[in-house]
Each structure stands twice: as structure tokens, then as C-alpha cells.
Amino acid sequence: xxxxxxxxxxxxxxxxxxxxxxxxxxxxxxxxxxxxxxxxxxxxxxxxxxxxxxxxxxxxxxxxxxxxxxxxxxxxxxxxxxxxxxxxxxxxxxxxxxxxxxxxxxxxxxxxxxxxxxxxxxxxxxxxxxxxxxxxxxxxxxxxxxxxxxxxxxxxxxxxxxxxxxxxxxxxxxxxxxxxxxxxxxxxxxxxxxxxxxxxxxxxxxxxxxxxxxxxxxxxxxxxxxxxxxxxxxxxxxxxxxxxxxxxxxxxxxxxxxxx
Amino acid sequence: xxxxxxxxxxxxxxxxxxxxxxxxxxxxxxxxxxxxxxxxxxxxxxxxxxxxxxxxxxxxxxxxxxxxxxxxxxxxxxxxxxxxxxxxxxxxxxxxxxxxxxxxxxxxxxxxxxxxxxxxxxxxxxxxxxxxxxxxxxxxxxxxxxxxxxxxxxxxxxxxxxxxxxxxxxxxxxxxxxxxxxxxxxxxxxxxxxxxxxxxxxxxxxxxxxxxxxxxxxxxxxxxxxxxxxxxxxxxxxxxxxxxxxxxxxxxx
Numbered sequence: 084x085x086x087x088x089x090x091x092x093x094x095x096x097x098x099x100x101x102x103x104x105x106x107x108x109x110x111x112x113x114x115x116x117x118x119x120x121x122x123x124x125x126x127x128x129x130x131x132x133x134x135x136x137x138x139x140x141x142x143x144x145x146x147x148x149x150x151x152x153x154x155x156x157x158x159x160x161x162x163x164x165x166x167x168x169x170x171x172x173x174x175x176x177x178x179x180x181x182x183x184x185x186x187x188x189x190x191x192x193x194x195x196x197x198x199x200x201x202x203x204x205x206x207x208x209x210x211x212x213x214x215x216x217x218x219x220x221x222x223x224x225x226x227x228x229x230x231x232x233x234x235x236x237x238x239x240x241x242x243x244x245x246x247x248x249x250x251x252x253x254x255x256x257x258x259x260x261x262x263x264x265x266x267x268x269x270x271x272x273x274x275x276x277x278x279x280x281x282x283x284x285x286x287x288x289x290x291x292x293x294x295x296x297x298x299x300x301x302x303x304x305x306x307x308x309x310x311x312x313x314x315x316x317x318x319x320x321x322x323x324x325x326x327x328x329x330x331x332x333x334x335x336x337x338x339x340x341x342x343x
Numbered sequence: 344x345x346x347x348x349x350x351x352x353x354x355x356x357x358x359x360x361x362x363x364x365x366x367x368x369x370x371x372x373x374x375x376x377x378x379x380x381x382x383x384x385x386x387x388x389x390x391x392x393x394x395x396x397x398x399x400x401x402x403x404x405x406x407x408x409x410x411x412x413x414x415x416x417x418x419x420x421x422x423x424x425x426x427x428x429x430x431x432x433x434x435x436x437x438x439x440x441x442x443x444x445x446x447x448x449x450x451x452x453x454x455x456x457x458x459x460x461x462x463x464x465x466x467x468x469x470x471x472x473x474x475x476x477x478x479x480x481x482x483x484x485x486x487x488x489x490x491x492x493x494x495x496x497x498x499x500x501x502x503x504x505x506x507x508x509x510x511x512x513x514x515x516x517x518x519x520x521x522x523x524x525x526x527x528x529x530x531x532x533x534x535x536x537x538x539x540x541x542x543x544x545x546x547x548x549x550x551x552x553x554x555x556x557x558x559x560x561x562x563x564x565x566x567x568x569x570x571x572x573x574x575x576x577x578x579x580x581x582x583x584x585x586x587x588x589x590x591x592x593x594x595x596x
Contacts, residue, residue: 097458097462097463097464098458098459098461100458101454101455101458101459102455102458104455105444105447105451105455108446108447108451109444109446109447112446112447112487113446177442179441179442180441180442180459181419182414182419182441183417183419183441184417184419184441184442184459184460185417185418185419186459186461337420337421338420340414340419340420341358341359341420342359
């Protein structure tokens with residue numbers, strides 16, 4: 084199984100590269116500002132959320148300026164949303180390919196994850212600009228975002244494999260995912276701090292694997308204490324989801340061409 | 344005769360036509376115990392061999408199972424019963440621009456499509472000039488393919504497919520598009536490959552003329568069953584019988 088898991092990255096890495104490139108290049112063709120949308124989208128959300136949650140609601144954020152606090156959670160969250168939304172429909176969108184040519188189908192999913200990762204890395208530069216503007220020191224602990232990022236990739240890939248397969252059978256899944264993402268946003272500490280969650284709900288609240296990841300990013304960026312237990316939970320859940328989804332995906336792969 | 348590169352051993356392929364596409368329709372049926380889909384046999388107990396270097400035509404009416412046979416050879420689907428054995432590199436189906444992205448340029452699509460057909464970067468770079476030259480699209484290669492006419496689109500796709508070095512070429516009605524000059528060019532090119540006997544060619548077409556001209560052996564499918572195989576002229580005679588019979592039945596009813 085390990086060998087099978089690695090095939091897309093070894094024997095098919097050029098295809099993976101080409102498909103990733105296709106989705107990045109094609110997305111903003113025939114648009115005026117093109118790739119800048121990757122930056123404008125989070126900036127616009129930042130502006131409105133800052134007004135709503137910092138000016139109107141006055142959410143406390145442990146003395147971190149709200150825009151920076153928000154961005155640290157919002158960027159990985161937008162990343163997640165983009166991946167799941169595109170990956171869910173990616174098998175259906177590529178029906179032509181699936182019917183005609185054989186290659187490991189998970190490449191389609193990974194190419195979505197990769198192309199959105201490129202967007203994410205670009206958007207992250209905004210965050211660092213904000214940190215400089217707000218005089219927040221960028222220390223060595225920042226490097227901890229790398230393992231957290233890997234956990235997030237595992238989680239996203241797992242969910243994407245799962246949802247995309249189901250969406251091939253029933254298109255309801257893509258609408259369900261849209262709804263799920265909307266609700267999930269509010270159940271994750273993106274716009275508010277984890278400390279606002281009442282004590283009696285916190286243990287249930289932390290079952291959400293994105294809690295550990297988003298809070299982890301903030302700990303790394305603002306040099307706060309890590310909630311190691313929650314992060315470990317996120318890792319375990321993410322790997323679990325990935326393994327189950329991967330097995331499910333490879334088992335269903337054989338009939339993709341028949342049902343798409 | 345060389346060794347067989349394609350073996351169909353008692354191959355059957357059933358399809359389930361899902362009548363209910365949404366969960367809302369599916370759920371009541373699940374409780375009522377109705378079958379969730381209708382079974383259709385696309386191929387029924389089909390056995391044949393295709394040998395290295397052969398050029399074989401597959402003919403039959405619409406829905407006879409030709410496309411299913413090609414899909415099984417291409418490896419995108421698996422048989423319900425029986426065995427399909429393909430020796431050597433699995434053949435990319437010559438498919439007109441599967442995976443072309445209409446917003447990207449012809450040049451970008453060459454790399455994309457060739458990668459889909461299993462080529463690496465270096466191999467594509469070597470073939471690049473051949474592909475562009477054969478397609479006769481040198482002046483348009485940096486234009487997005489959405490601006491292409493269907494003939495240009497087809498020329499590019501065909502040029503990529505024949506340059507992939509695959510030992511097995513699957514040609515599905517490809518020559519139906521494009522102008523006559525280019526059709527002739529493609530046929531000539533295929534004749535060349537045929538002569539060299541390096542590649543095995545599977546040719547699916549409704550055009551009796553091109554199948555007869557081009558194939559040394561023909562397989563006739565009808566309703567998923569293999570009716571006969573052999574010399575093109577004889578097989579076509581049989582095919583005409585079937586067509587006549589269908590027409591007569593249609594007239595009676």
C-alpha cells in the first residue's frame with residue numbers, strides 16, 4: 084500500500100505538475116487582475132470581519148491586533164475551504180479524462196490540493212506584511228507552522244478523497260460540502276479566540292480537528308504556549324481520515340469510469 | 344504470428360444504469376427494496392486475441408459494445424467477469440483532446456495532454472517539433488485552443504497522440520473530423536506505422552471504406568456478443584446481414 088501511495092509522486096509526478104499548473108494558469112485567464120484575486124479575496128474578508136468582530140462585537144484577542152489575529156486563522160481556513168470546494172467536484176469536472184485515459188485518479192485530487200497550496204503560500208506573504216506593519220516580532224517559533232501545515236494537508240487530502248468519490252455517485256455532496264464549510268467556520272476559532280468558548284463545551288469543541296491546527300498556527304506566529312494535546316488529536320484524526328478515505332477511494336476507483 | 348498483446352478471455356461487462364441520480368429518489372427505493380439500478384450487459388462472454396503489429400477493426404451498430412471494449416483495453420474500466428490481459432505499456436486511447444483546457448494555448452495543451460497520455464517532460468520536449476509540424480498549427484500554437492476550429496483541435500490532438508510512442512494505438516472514430524487533406528495525411532501516417540509493424544492498432548469506425556482499406560482483420564460485435572471475426576470483406580457481409588435484419592424487424596413492427 085505504501086508503494087501505491089507514493090506512485091502519483093514518483094511515476095506520475097510530471098502529470099501531477101501539469102494538472103496543478105493547468106488549474107493555476109486557467110483559473111484567472113480572461114480576467115483583468117488575474118492572479119491578484121488570490122490576495123484580494125482574503126483582504127476583502129479581512130476588512131469586513133475586522134469591522135464586524137473587532138469594532139462592533141469587540142472580541143478580545145489577548146492583546147494581539149485583531150487584523151493579524153484574524154489573518155492567522157483566516158488564511159489557513161480559506162485555504163481549506165478552497166481545497167474542499169474544488170476537490171469535491173474535481174472528479175466530476177474531469178469526467179472526460181476519467182472515461183478515456185487511465186492514471187491513478189488521486190492525482191486529480193492532489194493537483195487541487197497543490198494548486199491551492201500555491202495560492203496559500205502567496206496569501207501568507209500578506210500575513211507577514213501585516214505582522215511587520217503591526218510590529219509583531221517574527222521569531223523562530225514561526226517555523227512550527229510547517230508541521231501544522233503538514234497536518235492540515237493530510238486532513239484536507241483525506242476529506243477531499245472522500246467527498247469527491249461520494250460526489251461522483253451523488254451530486255448532493257457538493258451542496259452538502261458548501262453547507263458544511265459554512266457551519267464549520269463558526270465552530271472553529273477563526274474569527275474569535277478559543278478562550279471565548281465556555282469551559283463546559285471546550286472538550287467537545289476541541290474534537291474538531293481544525294481547532295488544534297488553527298490555534299497551533301497562532302501559537303507559532305505569536306509565540307504563545309502550544310496546546311500539544313489538541314494538536315496531537317488533530318494529527319491522529321487527520322491521519323485516520325486520510326487512511327480511511329484513501330482505502331475507500333482506491334476501492335471505488337475501478338468503477339469511476341462506469342458511473343461518472 | 345507474434346505473441347498476443349491483447350487477450351480477452353470470456354469477458355463480460357455489465358453496466359448499471361442508475362435511474363435515480365439524487366439521494367431523494369434513491370432513499371425510498373432502498374426501503375422498498377427496489378433494485379437501485381438497471382443492469383445492462385455491454386459485453387457478453389467475448390473472447391478474442393490481438394497480436395503484436397496487427398491492425399484490427401472493431402465494428403458494430405451503436406451500443407454494440409465497441410466503446411466498452413476500447414475502455415477495457417485502455418484500462419479505465421474493469422470487466423465484470425472474465426479476464427482482460429494487456430501486455431506492454433497500457434495504451435493511451437487516442438481521444439480528441441481529452442484534458443485539453445480551452446483557456447490554455449495550443450502549446451501549453453501539448454504538454455498537458457502528453458502528460459495525461461503518460462509522457463515525461465524530456466520526452467515531450469523531444470517530440471515537440473514533430474507534434475507542431477504534423478498538426479500544421481505553427482502559426483496558431485500560442486493561441487488559446489478555444490479559438491481553434493474543431494478541425495484544428497482534432498489535428499493537434501491527433502498529432503500529440505501519434506507521437507506518444509505507445510505500442511498500442513486505439514483509434515475511435517478519429518478520422519471523422521478534419522478536412523480531407525488532413526484525413527489523408529493521418530491515414531498515410533497510420534499506413535506507415537502499420538508497415539513498420541511496431542505498433543498494434545485498434546480501429547473503431549463506422550466507415551466501411553476506411554476499415555476495409557486499413558484493417559487486416561475485423562471483429563464484429565452485436566448486442567455485446569462477438570458475432571464473427573476475420574477477413575474484412577467477409578465480416579462486413581455479415582454486418583450488412585445484421586443491419587438488414589434490424590431494418591426488416593423495424594419495418595414489421
